[in-house]
Amino acid sequence: MRVLALIFSLIAAPVVAHEFWIEPTAYQVSADTNLEANIVNGQEFTGAKLAYLPQRFVNFVLFAGEASARVEGRPGDMPALQQAPVADGLNIAAYQATNSVVSYETWEEFQTFVTHKDFGDVRSLHDARGLPDNGFTEVYSRHAKTLIGVGDSQGADRRVGLETEIVALTNPYTDTLDGGFSVQVYYRNDLRPDTQVEVFEKAPDSRVTISLYRTDADGIATFPVKPGYSYMVDAVVLREPSERLAAQSGAVWETLWANLTFGVPE
Structure with a gap:
């Protein structure tokens, strides 16, 4: 397990970024129960619930095994997700x-974000492109998933087609978790080795602890989990926007945020 020494609680953590995630009202449900989940925008695993608004998303899809449904x-609508499961077993909402x-x-301001997300020497790249020090913009997109156990909760997470994506290598509802929980981070079809992964742990009393990990050569990070807690995993890609996107948005940088949430049974 590779973990940075930096582990900080909600009280001590500076506000340097805003996350976006899917948070089910229940991470495990019976097979005859609808799935319900909120779309949330906020920080440190607490935030504002967003309504179902088609103009705000490119795709919103459920998966279970090889089956899928929009x-x-x-x-x-709030919660934004109110729908029957695709099938019995592990359902993935993306x-x-x-x-x-x-x-x-x-x-x-930008350097604070760059440092927190561990993007490296972005300043040299910024200067080499002749970009201004002040008054510039970034365009960003969110790529969020959640894991919901339906019925027996059997099954496995998988790639679902997001441009950047976090895939759980562990089923939190059926697997033994003594050795921790593992995720694999992708950008397009490539693994993301030596990449920072931020893990938000929410206790039953809603207290949140944030830890930073790094992926190994195979893009895998492993971290401990606790019964009765819920988790959010976050990893961000920084890149130069395409000419078309730069012209449309006026932005000089682009970020793509991958996010995964799940719960651990008591």
């Missing part, structure tokens, strides 16, 4: 948000 709803843009008034 998430259908009415504009304004959501790709439409692009959004954020502005940085100073380089220092």
Whole structure:
């Protein structure tokens, strides 16, 4: 297990980023029960619940094994996901948000984000492209998944087609978790070795602890989990936007956020 020494609680952590995730009302349900989950935007595993609004997402899909179904709803629905499971077993909900843009008034603001997400020497790349120190923008997209156990909860997570994606190598509802929980991080069809992974652990009393890990040569990170807790895993890609996207958005940088949530049974 490779973990950074930096582990900090919600009280001590600086506010340097906003996450976006899918949070089920229950991580395990019976086979005859609808799935329900909120789309949430916030920080440190707490935030505002968002309604089902088709203009805000590119795809919103459920998977179970080889079967899949689009998430259908009415504009304004909350929770955003209210639908029958695809099948008995492990169901995966995946959501790709439409692009959004954020502005940085100073380089220092952007550097805080760069440092927190461990992107390396972005300043040299920024300068080499002749970009301004002040008043520039970033375009970003969210690629979120959650794991919901239905009935016996049997099954495995898999790639579902997100451009950047976190795949669980462990089924939290059926596997032995003594050796920890493992995830594998992808960007397009490539693994992401030596990449920072941020893990948010929410206790039953809603207290959140945040830990930083790094993937190994196979893009895998492993971390301990606790019964009765829920988890959010986050990894971010930074890249130069395509000419078309830069022209559309005015942004000089692009980020793609991969997110995975799951619960651990008591």
